[in-house]
Amino acid sequence: MSDGARYEAVIGIECHVELKTSSKMFCGCRNEFGGEPNRQLCPVCLALPGALPVPNRLAIEHVVRAGLAFGAQIPVASKFDRKNYFYPDMPKNYQISQYDLPLTTGGVVRYRRADGSEGSCRLTRIHLEEDTGKSTHLGSGDGRIAGSTHSLVDFNRAGVPLMECVGEPDIRTPEDAVAFLEFLRLTFLYLGISDVKMEEGSLRCDANVSIRPAGTSAFGTKTEIKNMNSFRSVARALEYEIARQRRVLAEGGRIVQETRGWDESEGVTHSMRSKEQAHDYRYFPDPDLVPLTLDGAWIEGLRGSVGFTPIAAYDRLQRGGGLSVAQVRQIVEDPALTRFLLETLERKPGDDAFAQATANWLLSDVARILGREGISIDGQELLTPANLGELVELASGGTVTSKTAKELLERMMAGGGSPKEIVAREGLAQLSDPSAIASVVDEVIAANDKSVADYKAGKENAIKALVGQVMKVSKGKANPQLAESLLRERLAQS
Ligand SMILES: [Zn+2]
Incomplete structure (x- = not known):
């Protein structure tokens, strides 16, 4: 019975995403990363007596659009609840969150693995809450609270709008967990609702992991892993934790339900505390905030603003077969580049050779010039989808030599203009006579x-x-x- 290979892993991911808004969730304080500690504060986010919260409409719109991008349901009724919170980085001693009536329910995240194959994971819900402040522990040498002499608290982040996405336990491998997270992150980037920077904490994720004999359907006891600071550490932590649970079971032990922290330098997870249950938080409706009733027409308006998603862009670029998996991935990772390419391709729908040639130009010569000038494709206006499309046609059709085409690109990106007009004006057409x-x-x-x-x-x-x-x-x-x-x-x- 010690054969670990007969077990399969069951993984569920929860993500916290700081939303991009000008002000905090329930007050007018600036929502901005960094800054001098304890300067972005007011009586509301400090929970001074008598202060009353007012919800941030844009933050609610961001969450609804996120749900719509994944095909979630948007219930008409929603509300905010108080979650009792026991740590000193929250001045209220509770966090405003959502308990039984989240803004969105259901939905599916479709994703692509590195080899281009497709997977999917259902979403349980997406809800809106406020972020906590930030504690810094000093004196222990490694930033941990254990052994520290004192702690500093910065409340600038307290009250920043925070979206929590809860995934169903549909994921079976660390590789799929990372692919799921990548498409979740890209979707928020395309929607423009968050910076989704793991290194700045605007995207944070936890993973629930259990193992069970392959072919069975009952869940094993799960552990929750925290402190993963990059997609790479998510993969490493999951691999470690799956192997640890197999070892425990192989040795005749039992998995304990608990929260485990990922230690990046040691490459291990260690027990932090026993897992809280929902009743530990003693949720109750926030009496300062009236329940929300979402207007159907308003929801439909938001649905129309979702635009295309990274998975839709991926499907569209891969469908023709003109581009390699690596090229599609490279393009889809950049929303501005994807928009630019898709707009250029509208010139010749269904033409695979044109699609491939355009992608090659964007990923090689255009990327090289942008890199040299230190600008991004949406940070310049001289090269447009229309004039790039013309250039690709001139080069692919043999009207100009490849050498002339490269020179034309340099000139277009320095001074703009239609390559066809430049060729006609200056007699640059290829000599084929x-x-x-x-x-x-x-x-x-x-x-x-x-x-x-x-x-x-x-x-x-x-x-x-x-x-x-x-x-x-x-x-x-x-x-x-x-x-x-x-x-x-x-x-x-x-
Ligand atoms: Zn405030």
Whole structure:
């Protein structure tokens, strides 16, 4: 019975996402990361006697749009509850959250793994709450409370709107957990509702893990893992915890339901505390906040504002088959680049070769110039989907040489303009007329005795030098393949 391979893991993810709003959830204080400690405060977020909270409409809209992006239901009735909270980083001693009537219920997160295959995980709910302040423990050397001499509390973050997404235990592998999180994160990025930066704490996640004999349906006892600070640590922590639970069972032990912290440097999870149950929090409706009734027309308006999601973009870019899995992933990770590409592709719907050529331009030459100039695709206005589309057509159709096309791109990104107009105005079209190139070829043969002699002596590389000369004399316009074949023809005759 010690064969760990006969167990499968059951994983459920919970995410906390700080929402992008100008003010906090229930007061007018600024919602901004960093800043001097305890400067973004008021009587409401400090819970001074008599202060009354007012909900932030934009934060509610953000959560509803997040739910709609995943096909969740938006109940008409919702409300805020008080969750009793026992730590000093919350001045109220309770947190305003949502208990039995969350803003959204259900929904499905579809995701793609690194190899392009598809998976999905249902959502239980998404609700809205307020973030806590931040404690810093000093004197212990490693930031932990154990062994510390004193603690500092910064309330700037207290009251920042926080969205909690609770996933169903549909995930079976650490790889899928990461893919799920990636698409969750990207969706919020596309919606523009959060910065979703794990390093700044605007995206935080916990994972519930249990194991059970493969082929059974009853859940085993789960542990909850906290303190995972990157997607990589999520994968490592889950791998560690699954192996630990297998080992415990193989040795005849029992899994204890508890919260375990991930230790990044040691690469282990360690027991933090026994898991709280919902009744420990003694939820009750917040008497300062009236229940919410969501208007159907308002919800429909938000549905119309969701726009396309990363999974929809992924599906669309992969459908044609013109792009590799790696290219699709690279593009989808950048909402602005995805928008730019999709808009360019509207020029020639269903044309795989055009899609592939456009993606190649964006990921290579355009990306190189943007990187060199230190700007992003949406941080410039000179290159537009319309003029990039024209350039791709000019280059793919052979109207200009690849050398001319690259120069055109540089000029478009420095000064804008339609590449077609530049080509027509400056006579940059590729020379594909043999008679026009022939005179240049003759000129080059006459002026390059050494290369001609080398070629005739069997030095194959000499032909490249001669083609280079033809390109130079024609100012990059000669069709290089045609130039080479004409050169070989003439040299064989002479
Ligand atoms: Zn405030």
